[in-house]
Amino acid sequence: MLACITTANVALADDLNYPAERLNYTIAFGPGGGNDLMSRTLVDILKKDKLYTENIRIDNLAGGSGAVGFNYVAQKKGSAYNITSTSGNFLGTPLVSDTGWTYKDFTPIGLLAQDAMFLIVRDDTPFKTAKDFVEYAKSNRVTIGGTGATGPERVVASLFAEKAGFDFDYVPSQDGGGMVTSLTSKSVMAIIANPSEVSGQIKAGNFRALAYSESQRSTVYKDVPTFIEQGYEFSFSLPRGVVMPADIDPQVRDWWVNTLKQVVETPEWKKYLNTNSLSGNTVWGDDFASNLAKTNEDFKRVLTQIGAIK
Known part of the structure; x- marks a missing residue:
């Protein structure tokens, strides 16, 4: 399975000449938190297994419950070299604050872990x-x-x-x-x-x-x-996933989907899930977009009912 994905990705990378530049990985929160741990675990695997062959720069850009860091990535529209990890604040912060962006201003790549209750x-x-x-x-x-x-x-x-x-x-x-x-x-x-x-x-x-x-x-x-x-027909989990700016080349998105499918099969990623009690059920591409939309709607409806937002 992994060998097939790798072969397909090599062909896709050659066709795209991707990657050809440094990757800028923005963490929208400070060091030491759950989002930071996920992001650094992911980057370590990308480096160790040479899944991303160029340099990777990691920056913690905290502030406004994720608003500052996510806004920075959202402003890189069309960039194939900017990426970030999602969390509950990726949905919740725009619902209660005027951030100037929502989840719709990003390209969903993959939901790598489910942070449910x-x-x-x-x-x-x-x-x-x-x-x-x-x-x-x-x-x-x-x-x-x-x-x-x-x-x-x-x-x-x-x-x-x-x-x-x-x-x-x-x-x-x-x-x-x-x-x-x-x-x-x-x-x-x-x-x-x-x-x-x-x-x-x-x-x-x-x-x-x-x-x-x-x-x-x-x-x-x-x-x-x-x-x-x-018998209670609802589900809700926080999206521990990866997104990129809007309007990236669809083939770049496919390259990242294939690459992250390899990441989640590594022993290091499985250890991360078990250590942090996260479920490893994955969702990719358009299905991840639908997942974000449903979770956002549930979040918005409940916060409206309790008066947290109008």
């Missing part, structure tokens, strides 16, 4: 499935916690309640540690959490994952059913 309860509760929780919630007022008032946790909680037909009170915490404490102390009945935030508690037998918010089961937590499997 768990519905988590304490292990000492009687809830074994999402259905158990819903049956209780339909006759009792429930509290669900998450990180931040308008983040992806709130979106998942709202989509779940909407599809299942129950009301809830949302209790935001300032960070993941506070959210975990709120469930441990029984301040809330459940939390919506990134798997990386609760993996230790799950392994220790303190927490139980009832459902996963991606459309497919996680490639890391394969025993946790999705909401969709349990």
Whole structure:
């Protein structure tokens, strides 16, 4: 499989004379965060396996919850040598701020990892499935916690309640540690959490994952059913992907799709996914564009419902 992709890409590269220049990789956040880690892991693989044969320059261009860095890349319209990695802020920031750009101002290359959420309860509760929780919630007022008032946790909680037909009170915490404490102390009945935030508690037998918010089961937590499997027709995950400026040559896009398909098959990338509790279900090209559009619409609708945007 990889050999075929490599052969095809060599032919495509020869036809395009690509790459012929330094790649400028912009990270729209500061060093040390999730977007920075993903981007540097990706670049390390491109270099080590000589998948990109010219130099690669990495710049952290933080500011405005990603607005500054993403705007810089958006302004490089038509450039085959500018690239960046997406995150939740790639969609969320333009919804709540006047950035001058949206996801539509980029060329989607590939969604390399799915950063989705768990519905988590304490292990000492009687809830074994999402259905158990819903049956209780339909006759009792429930509290669900998450990180931040308008983040992806709130979106998942709202989509779940909407599809299942129950009301809830949302209790935001300032960070993941506070959210975990709120469930441990029984301040809330459940939390919506990134798997990386609760993996230790799950392994220790303190927490139980009832459902996963991606459309497919996680490639890391394969025993946790999705909401969709349990009859709640929604999915939501943050896009850990790669985009380039608008209006690039379609053959350049194809070159990058083929190249990144090789990246996600490497041991280094699989280790990155497991270490960070990210699912490795991939989406490419036009399908990635559709994924961004759907996720953006869900994000926008929930934030409008709760009054975060008008």
